[in-house]
Amino acid sequence: MGAMMGRRSAVGAVMGAAALAAGLAAPAVAQARRRIRFAAVFSDQDIRGEAMRGFVTDLAGQFDVELHLNATLFRQGTELVAIQRNNLEMANLAPQDISRQIPAWSVMTSAYLFRDAEHMRKTFAGDVGREFNRMARDQLNVHVLGPLYFGTRHVNLKPRKRISTPADLAGLKLRMPPGEAWQFLGEALGANPTPVAFAELYTALQTGTVDGQDNPLPTSRTMRFHEVTTQFVLTSHLVAYDLLSISARLWDGLTPAQQAAIQAAADKAIEASTRRHLMQEEEMVNFFRTQGLEVYAPDVAAFRAEAQRRYLASPLSQAWPAGVLDRINAVS
Structure with missing residues (x-):
């Protein structure tokens, strides 16, 4: 009996030790699945929202990614500070928000910097992009995963005047949206910029308070601006994008395999979003033509040359790294 009790005690001790080990291991496994809260101002109906749902799916089982869209977690413009204060792990950051803390980044918000979405992608994937991303990392605690394209802005006019060069917009x-940078952009296009609230823009076009507006084509259709205008001039003056970004502190705490998984999921989301946006923009060109509007490209090279000349001659370019505009223009 004593020997049997001894064996039972030994077995019980082993089982107890195994249970204790399992209990200690459980938190470690749970801890390995890091929570990543992602904040953005776009809605779940946005093309980017769909792309980010794919991001969540691709990382399922490795990370608990929570999407907080439509500015439900942090209001627009506060996401960067939230990352810096360790109150947020990941966000879709506007380059304008970065430029407020790093003036050199203002070049990344200027008109006619990128020729199209592909030129933007190549710029960020190359030496210039790496240098600017390093600034964001070193100074702001932000690791940039890549630029998230969401459309190109074009000029939409009520008058039937044919536009070829900036002089034709005189x-x-x-x-243009309120704000010094936006008003300067209107001047750089050769026009007389007029600030009007977005909610009042349809009426302003209808009544002739303004002669035109600029927005990505899908936005112009959503707001039905084509009902009160006659033409779209494909000036392609601003390639719109945000930066898919993650806390550098979080990133540095991940294993190389975890970093690779997040980067791969981000690359896939960015590619899917870009493809869908470009398809949608092409659909808009066809739609506006069926509605009887003229849709054509002006002398974009003339617009680019004039806009870049004006930027370089203005105080807005004082913080730009020397030669950066030429380097970006040379990306092919």
């Missing part, structure tokens, strides 16, 4: 009242 005297036309072009609605």
